[in-house]
Every structure is written in C-alpha cells, then in structure tokens.
Amino acid sequence: MRASTAVQLARRIGAGLESAEQAVRGCLDAIEAGDAALRAFAALDPAVAMEAARAVDRSPAKGPLAGVAVAVKDIIDTGQYETSYGSPIYRGHRPALDAACVTLLRGAGAVVLGKTVTAEFATFAPGPTRNPHAHGHTPGGSSSGSAAAVAAGMAPLALGTQTAGSVIRPASFCGVVGYKPSARRVPRSGVKVISDTLDEVGGFAASTDDVALLASVLALQPDWAALAERGRMQPPPGLGWTLTSRGGQAEPAMRQAVERAAQLARAGGARAEPVAWPERFDDLFEAHRTIQLAETARALAPEYAYRRAQLSAQLASAIEEALRLPPARYPQALQTARSCAADIDSLFGSAGVLIAPSAPGEAPATLASTGDPLFNRPWQLLGCPVVSLPFGRGARGLPIGVSVVARPGQDALLIAAAAWLEQCWGQRAAA
Secondary structure, three states: OOOOOOHHHHHHHOOOOOOHHHHHHHHHHHHHHHHHHOOHHHHOOOOHHHHHHHHHHHOOOOOOOOOOOEEEEEEEEEOOOOOOOHHHHOOOOOOOOOOOOHHHHHOOEEEEEEEEOHHHHHOOOOOOOOOOOOOOOOOOOOOOHHHHHOOOOOOOEEEEEEOOOOOOOHHHHOOOOOEEOOOOOOOOEEOOOOHHHHOEEEEEEEOOHHHHHHHHHHHHHHHHHHHHHHHOOOOOOOOOOOOOOOOHHHHHHHHHHHHHHHHHHHHHOOOOEOOOHHHHHHHHHHHHHHHHHHHHHHHHHHHHHHHHHHOOOHHHHHHHHHHHOOOOOOHHHHHHHHHHHHHHHHHHOOOOOEEEOOOOOOOOOOOOOOOHHHHHHHHHHHHHOOOEEEEOOOOOOEEEEEEEEEEEEEEEEEEEHHHHHHHHHHHHHOO
C-alpha cells in the first residue's frame, strides 16, 4: 500500500498532525524492506536523513514541502552525500555544496532522503536498479533509481534529469508520473552537465498534485502548487494526439493507449483530434541524437582523455562516434532545432496540448539497456514541457505511460491539462 502523497504529508506536517521524523522513518523502513532487491539507492545515511527530519520538526516555520522526503538522482550534487555521477571515476566524491535545485528543496522544508542510482554520467550504461514491477526488466534510465524509488513507495518525490528521455521513459516503465520542464525553467547549477542544449532537471511523483507541488518549488512558481486542483475543473483548451512519424516503431499496446487516451478525453468533454506530423519535423530525431552525441563528447572530454579505461564500452563508443562526426553535422542539427521550434504552431495547430507515446511500449526484458528514447527526442530538442501519465498495462502486464506535451514555456497549462486527463482517464476506466 502506497504511503501518503507529498501533498498530504506536507499539509499534515505543516499542521502539526504528523511529524517529519515519522514520515521519513516510513520511507527508510520501506527502503530497508525492499531496496536490497530493487537497488534504487546509490547512497543512503539514515542518521543524516533522520536528523534533517528532526530539524524540520524543530523549526517554527514550515515550508510548502515541510518534512517531505525527496530522493535525488546521483548526477545532482549534494553536500551531505557522496555524488559519483554513476561512474567509478568519481567514487568517494563529496561536493562542497548542494546543487541549486536541492537548495530550493531544502529551503522549502524537504528532507533529502538519499541518492538514487543513475546510468553512467546519465548516459547509456545502466546501473543495477531493477523495475519494481518485474525485476528482470529495466526501470528505464538514466533516472532509473528515482523512478523505481517512487514506484516502490520508498519516496513520495524524486529528482531526475533528462537529456533525451531520462525522466519520461522511466516514468512510463515504472508506472509513475514524470515531469520534464520547459528549457531552463529549473536551475541546473550543480548538476553534472552532459549536454548544454538538452539537459533539464525534472521529477517523479505518484500524481499530478504532487508533481505540481514539486514543480512549484523547483521553478520558483508558488502558484503552480494549485494548478492540478484547478485543472480538474474543466477540459483543456483543445487536445491533439500524435504517434509522431515513428508510430510504426511503437508496440501495438502503446499505439492503442494513445488513441484510447484521446477517445476517453473526447468522451469526457474535451476536443481531441489527431494532428498531422509535419514532414520537416522528421529531422528532429536525428538532429537530437547528433547534438546529444556531440555535446556529451565535449562535456566528458576530460574523463575520456584521462580516465578512458574507467568509462564503459558503451560510453567510450558513443564519444568515439561523436569524434567522427563531420564538422558541419552539429551546427546543422542546431539549425534544425531552431527552425522547427520557430514553426512549432505547424505541429500543435489549435491544440493547447498533445498526447503522444512516452516510450515504444512496456519496459524491455533486460538490465543491459535502459530502453529506446526515440519518442522523447523531438520534444526534448524543441524544449517542450512534458508530463508522462500512467495509462494501464501492456500485453506483458507492465505499465505503459502516455505523454502530455505543451508548447515551450507553457508548463502551467501542461500541469493543469495533465491533471484533468489524469482525472478523466481514471473516472472513465472505473466506469
């Protein structure tokens, strides 16, 4: 049984009806009971977490996240915990300061529970985390530990990062809500940079209410905390749905989920129509991959030059591929991104938000890969905010998520729309 949500916990602790110590102890008990098998956490110190919880209880001022435990992906700096970025190169590394996003959480009263497993440098080689629904399947990545910890009830909130699909895909595979903000809505200072163009800090939660609360703190937008509640009152102003031009590479269950999600939204009173994928937007898939490769090679140049033997074969191979790219390829990819972003209305049309696949399908039956970010690439390169919502299960009984996507900068509209869809889909499924 899932513990109280972040919104519920913050309200109860703020009102003195529950202690932060009690809430954090519940998370630690869940970790002790299940993480030996799940392996979601890379660094954990119960004494540190409990002392932080007691400090919240002693403080007369209770912030919006009062006493709520947040698990932090190990690509994000924390002064109280080792931050190894998923690499043996940085084993034992203790940053002097928290990342800016962690500082914002602590300032709002949150308790940093521990560090969650990331793929190596948030790239390709997976860590040891398993999918909570089937331990032989990937939880997705690179934010594998964060998604798994929330799905397993070990933490009500968790931070992740996304360069391609590292929040949205694991949210889909693990059956939780994932939020990836518009470009630069959340500060990246203190996060190990992999791609200047693409990297963003996002998060995981059990519901859109909790995502709205987390986003309100991370983006310094306190009004966002009430967006989910307000968003349930009426349908979003126009919905579209698309499988992108790569729909043939999605599993039948994912294609059916997107179409069924649109049908349920229409039955709930929304205008939900298919949108045509502009042919020129096809270039976004390869342009994203080019930018990711080129900027990863640039960001990890010191590690490749001086500690190459400690890099995985997957990462070393990707860097070597990047070094072989023709010199014109990278600036051409950046121009593709700029051109399509300027013409984004040709995709969205009259729709306020779009419904699309969060992943090709269910989590693959492997721990050697985190899955394919294909369906996340265009939205990431365009800078669109995205929420992945759980939407049933596939043929193998594992979770499937669908993405709700808005134009860049329209995070508030996105969160409200996602809340309405979450409610609509839940009600219709129960009917």
